[in-house]
Amino acid sequence: xxxxxxxxxxxxxxxxxxxxxxxxxxxxxxxxxxxxxxxxxxxxxxxxxxxxxxxxxxxxxxxxxxxxxxxxxxxxxxxxxxxxxxxxxxxxxxxxxxxxxxxxxxxxxxxxxxxxxxxxxxxxxxxxxxxxxxxxxxxxxxxxxxxxxxxxxxxxxxxxxxxxxxxxxxxxxxxxxxxxxxxxxxxxxxxxxxxxxxxxxxxxxxxxxxxxxxxxxxxxxxxxxxxxxxxxxxxxxxxxxxxxxxxxxxxxxxxxxxxxxxxxxxxxxxxxxxxxxxxxxxxxx
Amino acid sequence: xxxxxxxxxxxxxxxxxxxxxxxxxxxxxxxxxxxxxxxxxxxxxxxxxxxxxxxxxxxxxxxxxxxxxxxxxxxxxxxxxxxxxxxxxxxxxxxxxxxxxxxxxxxxxxxxxxxxxxxxxxxxxxxxxxxxxxxxxxxxxxxxxxxxxxxxxxxxxxxxxxxxxxxxxxxxxxxxxxxxxxxxxxxxxxxxxxxxxxxxxxxxxxxxxxxxxxxxxxxxxxxxxxxxxxxxxxxxxxxxxxxxxxxxxxxxxxxxxxxxxxxxxxxxxxxxxxxxxxxxxxxxx
Numbered sequence: 001x002x003x004x005x006x007x008x009x010x011x012x013x014x015x016x017x018x019x020x021x022x023x024x025x026x027x028x029x030x031x032x033x034x035x036x037x038x039x040x041x042x043x044x045x046x047x048x049x050x051x052x053x054x055x056x057x058x059x060x061x062x063x064x065x066x067x068x069x070x071x072x073x074x075x076x077x078x079x080x081x082x083x084x085x086x087x088x089x090x091x092x093x094x095x096x097x098x099x100x101x102x103x104x105x106x107x108x109x110x111x112x113x114x115x116x117x118x119x120x121x122x123x124x125x126x127x128x129x130x131x132x133x134x135x136x137x138x139x140x141x142x143x144x145x146x147x148x149x150x151x152x153x154x155x156x157x158x159x160x161x162x163x164x165x166x167x168x169x170x171x172x173x174x175x176x177x178x179x180x181x182x183x184x185x186x187x188x189x190x191x192x193x194x195x196x197x198x199x200x201x202x203x204x205x206x207x208x209x210x211x212x213x214x215x216x217x218x219x220x221x222x223x224x225x226x227x228x229x230x231x232x233x234x235x236x237x238x239x240x241x242x243x244x245x246x247x248x249x250x251x252x253x254x255x256x257x258x259x260x261x262x263x264x265x266x267x268x269x270x271x272x273x274x275x276x277x278x279x280x281x282x283x284x285x
Numbered sequence: 286x287x288x289x290x291x292x293x294x295x296x297x298x299x300x301x302x303x304x305x306x307x308x309x310x311x312x313x314x315x316x317x318x319x320x321x322x323x324x325x326x327x328x329x330x331x332x333x334x335x336x337x338x339x340x341x342x343x344x345x346x347x348x349x350x351x352x353x354x355x356x357x358x359x360x361x362x363x364x365x366x367x368x369x370x371x372x373x374x375x376x377x378x379x380x381x382x383x384x385x386x387x388x389x390x391x392x393x394x395x396x397x398x399x400x401x402x403x404x405x406x407x408x409x410x411x412x413x414x415x416x417x418x419x420x421x422x423x424x425x426x427x428x429x430x431x432x433x434x435x436x437x438x439x440x441x442x443x444x445x446x447x448x449x450x451x452x453x454x455x456x457x458x459x460x461x462x463x464x465x466x467x468x469x470x471x472x473x474x475x476x477x478x479x480x481x482x483x484x485x486x487x488x489x490x491x492x493x494x495x496x497x498x499x500x501x502x503x504x505x506x507x508x509x510x511x512x513x514x515x516x517x518x519x520x521x522x523x524x525x526x527x528x529x530x531x532x533x534x535x536x537x538x539x540x541x542x543x544x545x546x547x548x549x550x551x552x553x554x555x556x557x558x559x560x561x562x563x564x565x566x567x568x569x570x
Contacts, residue, residue, distance in 0.1 A: 010297045079391065
């Protein structure tokens with residue numbers, strides 16, 4: 001089973017909750033994997049401190065000329081919807097950051113002169129945090145497109161009866177979609193501010209568009225207005241927990257310590273959340 | 286005209302609060318560009334009167350003519366994005382996955398595939414006491430956020446030129462990927478907003494790498510500084526070591542999220558206004 005922890009807005013507490021849930025479930029003896037799909041800024045490793053870490057590089061295809069067979073038709077340039085390839089006489093220039101790796105240029109080359117080579121865009125690191133499996137994607141600085149790396153890091157998670165917790169990137173665009181797709185439950189983390197509410201509603205729209213069952217957690221629940229609860233009620237999305245604002249949580253987070261290991265109060269809240277998540281995800285969407 | 290982009294890598298460090306506060310203390314009218322097009326929050330803090338929401342078109346989606354399609358499946362085979370599925374009821378395009386690359390139409394023997402331009406989002410210009418705010422809303426689950434960001438900046442530049450405004454202040458998206466590249470390209474200065482946490486520092490380092498990659502001059506504000514004074518000092522040291530300048534620290538005070546939860550800019554919180562004024566003076570010197 002796969003639970004995607006997401007939010008429209010950044011900084012609402014996705015990583016706090018995703019790492020805490022994964023820790024508690026794993027401590028309870030469940031087969032858990034934590035997947036950090038926020039590949040532009042993955043932070044889960046700071047808290048879970050994975051051991052026995054191995055890594056592999058991830059590549060995407062980009063076009064490359066085969067020998068000197070280009071006769072300069074310029075069909076590749078015409079075919080590319082992303083302006084990623086320029087035809088220059090008997091050669092081509094490829095703008096790697098713009099290339100989507102779709103293969104249209106190779107298909108359209110009448111000389112059959114375009115091959116594809118692999119270009120590295122990031123790393124997947126995997127290891128263990130005690131009994132928990134850990135995996136994260138790390139996009140190379142300067143790379144623009146994170147979705148291919150996100151798809152790769154999420155691929156296969158939650159299989160073989162394992163419980164996967166996916167720590168998703170913020171937003172509602174292609175990178176967020178790549179992370180939440182295929183989840184059995186979308187757990188939305190929000191906060192009771194106008195920002196939290198606004199971005200929550202966007203995330204709900206994303207969940208609906210992808211047909212995902214949803215549940216919510218309100219973080220810093222005691223700081224703001226009830227508007228976010230009313231909105232969730234109206235959307236018929238169950239609120240499984242309200243986490244109060246506590247300076248000790250913020251301080252433990254700032255020092256990259258696991259709050260569940262320090263605060264029995266917080267551990268209790270996350271444990272209860274975990275129980276209702278398992279009940280919720282087992283039921284009808 | 287000077288373009289200053291505010292970014293953070295990590296979400297929730299306080300970009301939008303700081304941008305709105307800077308706009309409030311400026312004694313000249315500005316142009317503001319909300320480039321977090323996934324989840325634009327600046328309009329929630331800066332009131333004003335909106336012009337019409339203009340649709341923004343970017344990219345295309347494939348569309349199959351069932352009367353011409355023979356169901357040969359060549360399109361499905363060639364699609365790298367899993368967006369095409371040949372079914373008994375016809376060939377179906379998944380619009381979330383279609384990147385508009387045209388590879389399918391290049392191989393279709395029946396010329397049954399055409400393309401429709403996508404509405405990637407909308408763009409709105411708001412006038413208020415601070416000047417002009419250009420904001421946008423990306424359609425849910427859309428790619429092309431980078432193009433929409435570029436469009437917001439283009440509109441902001443047009444307003445700044447027309448109205449002779451000296452500064453464009455850009456509220457950037459989280460992360461280090463495509464929309465961030467679009468928000469940073471050719472700006473005059475980058476203001477990084479960080480927080481004193483392990484995650485904040487980790488992400489700050491990646492933003493510093495990105496600024497270096499694009500050869501951009503940068504400075505930094507450390508928000509929520511007293512949450513972890515040691516890490517706040519470490520952030521300052523990191524910024525200085527990397528050749529960027531430090532503009533100061535802002536306090537951690539639950540009154541900040543409380544003000545935000547009322548939709549108010551946090552300038553009234555003790556210690557906030559002085560430091561924001563100081564930072565703005567340095568930024569515009």
